[in-house]
Amino acid sequence: MNIVISSTSGEPIYAQIVGQVRQMILQGELISGTPLPSIRLLAKELQISVITTKRAYEELEREGLINSIVGKGSFVSGADQEYIREQRLRMVEGKLKEIIDESRQLGMEYAELAEMLKLLYEEEQE
Numbered sequence: 001m002n003i004v005i006s007s008t009s010g011e012p013i014y015a016q017i018v019g020q021v022r023q024m025i026l027q028g029e030l031i032s033g034t035p036l037p038s039i040r041l042l043a044k045e046l047q048i049s050v051i052t053t054k055r056a057y058e059e060l061e062r063e064g065l066i067n068s069i070v071g072k073g074s075f076v077s078g079a080d081q082e083y084i085r086e087q088r089l090r091m092v093e094g095k096l097k098e099i100i101d102e103s104r105q106l107g108m109e110y111a112e113l114a115e116m117l118k119l120l121y122e123e124e125q126e
Contacts, residue, residue: 001037005046013048017056025065025076026087032078036066
């Protein structure tokens with residue numbers, strides 16, 4: 001599991017861990033049943049506090065993305081596929097909003113943006 005912590009992002013470290021692990025799960029990089037590093041091991045690898053990694057794992061567990069079993073560790077949960085789909089759709093919506101904002105700043109009309117999206121979508125299918 002490759003997690004990169006940025007000390008300059010302004011985002012709390014535990015939230016960076018949560019975001020990156022969530023992304024890996026939602027994109028299918030980490031599948032159901034995959035064991036996660038222990039809280040202590042991850043803290044050591046990232047050179048951060050055990051309390052910080054514990055907080056990140058607790059947040060992921062609250063979201064239903066991981067399960068922690070005392071004495072065995074933490075594992076990617078068999079999260080409901082509909083939940084995962086919904087989360088991925090939210091990610092797509094967020095990216096589309098960014099694109100819409102950027103296109104408006106460029107003065108693009110809706111039709112121009114829609115045509116660009118259509119061309120790119122069809123190009124990827126070929």
